[in-house]
Amino acid sequence: MSPAPASGRQLLTGIETAGTLPVEYRFAHGQKGNRHLVVVFANFSAPSDYGWSNGVFDKLRANILWIRDRFEGNQSYYLCKEMDFALEQSVVTLISKVMKALDLTTDSVTLWGGSKGGSAALYFGLKYGFRNIVAIVPQFAIGTYVKNERPGTARFMLGEGVPEENVRIVDSLVPDLVRSGANRTANIYVLSSPQDDQYPVQVEPFLGLFQHYENFNFVLSDSPHIADHIQVTGRNVPMLMGLLNFLIDGIAPRLGSVRNGFEEPDRDRSAIDSYLTATAIMRGAEFPPPAVMAPGPRTPVRRDAVRFEGRAPGAVRVVLWEQGKYLGRTDVAADGTWSWELGTAWNKGEHRVKLYGVDAAGFQSRRTELRFTAVDGTRANSVTPATPPARDGGAMLSTVRPGATAPVVLEPVAHEQVLDPRIVFTGSAGGFAQVGFRENGKLLGRTAVAPDGRWSWESGWQWSVGTHVLDVFAVNASGAEFPAPRLPFTVMHAMAATAPAAYRGGTS
Incomplete structure (x- = not known):
């Protein structure tokens, strides 16, 4: 989970894995019951590949879904890997599941992005029928752009050697949607500038394709203070935030009547909370911590x-x-x-x-x-030895198999708060024969180490509520003990312990 921004909105991070490729996301709940959803696509220079994640959206009332454009370490316009558009479908799966969890239709969603993200907003918005699309300095001929300007992205998207046929196919994705009249009633807002060196080849030649769209709006930002592609956005942030707030309120700048509002402060959020929990990026129960x-x-x-x-x-x-x-x-x-x-x-x-x-x-x-x-100095060794020496009757023993490692406890981890009083301890101790357990000097039990070095042990009783500190040790073939670091953990369960009378371990 990411920390809450200055506005106090909590950012939840997760991964949708139902598609061919895992899709990473961040999510912030709407404020004051607002139900609208803003989907944010990233540009090439977005921090951590999450666009518009610098706090500019902190005061928006809507739910916000940021989607990361990072697949196998590469950027992709959220479209394809080596011309396999299963990547696109993975992104659509994420958006659809979030919409379903929020009980929304495409009429209550705004797609938003700049540059690469603007191209993605146009493509997904037109193809899948989203009501609102905001594309800031987009590229229309995507294949040509990545071939000339982003060779690494071009290889990932179009394949090794970047075949010209694939360049033409990806070039046509957005223009062909517009030519076909896809989603003609959408509220579309495109912003660019004559000062943007991409404008003459990536934007202006395609504007005429929108002439039959009912609410297509083109904002030409012409200012001597704009020097390049990136500055177009920065100079227009206040205006763009105002536009976005209008769209969130259900107002598309056009003649006619509109409905404002849509807040439902008391609406049940259990569906979206369940989805966010199910796809949360932290899955500690599925594999142990280091x-x-x-x-x-x-x-x-x-x-x-x-x-x-x-x-x-x-x-x-x-x-x-x-x-x-x-x-x-x-x-x-x-x-x-x-x-x-x-x-x-x-x-x-x-x-x-x-x-x-x-x-x-x-x-x-x-x-x-x-x-x-x-x-400083020589007060300590550089590392704790992986196979510490042990003594038995005053004689130093060294009968540890080659490749042996100090016993490691994987579950529970040190200082873990354990909810279930019946605990299964697991770990590894390669090269040893057994692993044993003591508390307050009393031997609790031992377990055999498997040939692959793994071990597990269950005491057979329910541990008493409170803090326990175990001394875990490995035993070699000759019976010598080799200690591991102590394992403190706390049992939180309220059930009374039912350990045998001979032992009710614990310090509580």
Whole structure:
């Protein structure tokens, strides 16, 4: 979930996966019961590929759906991958499902975009019958534009070598819709400027195609203060926001009577809330959060030699940040392991780093927090050893199989609030024979490690409400113990614990 902007509107982030390609989105609920929906398509320079996400829409009353134009790392005009328009259908699926959840028809939707996003607003608006379309400095001949100006996008959309036949097909997408009279009653607003170097070839030659449209409006912004393609938008933001507010209120600037309003403050929002929950970008229940094997929790680490190591099964990359600041990301290897270094020395003192995993579809795991202390000099080792030494009867044992890794607990994660008092513990301990569990020095049980290094254990009782701190340890073939970091967690369930009389674990 993204933080709320200054206006207090909460931004919800999710992924629609019902189509061929996953489509990422952001959503903000309408204010004061407003039911209109504004769908926003991004331009090439949009931050994180979400257009108009710099706060300019904060005061709009409508529901807002931002759609990310980032498919397999590429931009696409929301249209196609190597001429496969299943990408377009994936985008339409997202819009349709949000409309259904809001109980809206196309008459209560405005498509909005600038440049590349303006082209998408025109294409989707005309083809699928949306009532309102606002296209700011769009490109009409899309194939020619990407071939000449965006070669990477051209290869992704049109195929390797960018065949001329494919250029012509994509060039014709928007003009052919207009020639056919598609959605002729739509309220269409196109803005451009003579100062835009794209205007003579990408806009002006196509304006005449709209002569039979009932409410086509062209705004020519001619000002000596406009120097390029991008500045056309900036100079016209107040006017465009005024236009958008009119459309949200059901007013299309034209002669005739209009109806204003549409607010329903007490309307049931359960359908759209259910959809947003079902497609939320965080899917922690479906794959575990990253486990950190080094450094250990609250471990002093030399600040110029900090290296994070761990496991993240089910993820393709791990993302790290501290106090809201992005630190970096790293890929997860095929065996589930990952490692990462900052590249510069850390500031002295305690650090609280948060991590999450991302799977191939873009869904995120729950967060893992690691605390460690960065120190100067030789007060600490660079990392906590992955296979720490253990002692048995005073003799140092080293009978750990090659490739062994310190025991890692994947579920529950450290400091997790657990709702179900009957807990199944899972993790990995490659190279060891068993994993054991103690609380307050009392042995709770042991479980065997599978050949692939995985293990799971259930105590057989319901854990008492409150905080528990387990010492988890691995056992090698000779019976020597190798400890892992302590595992604190809190049982939140209100049911009374039913552990056997011999043991009612916990510190509560």
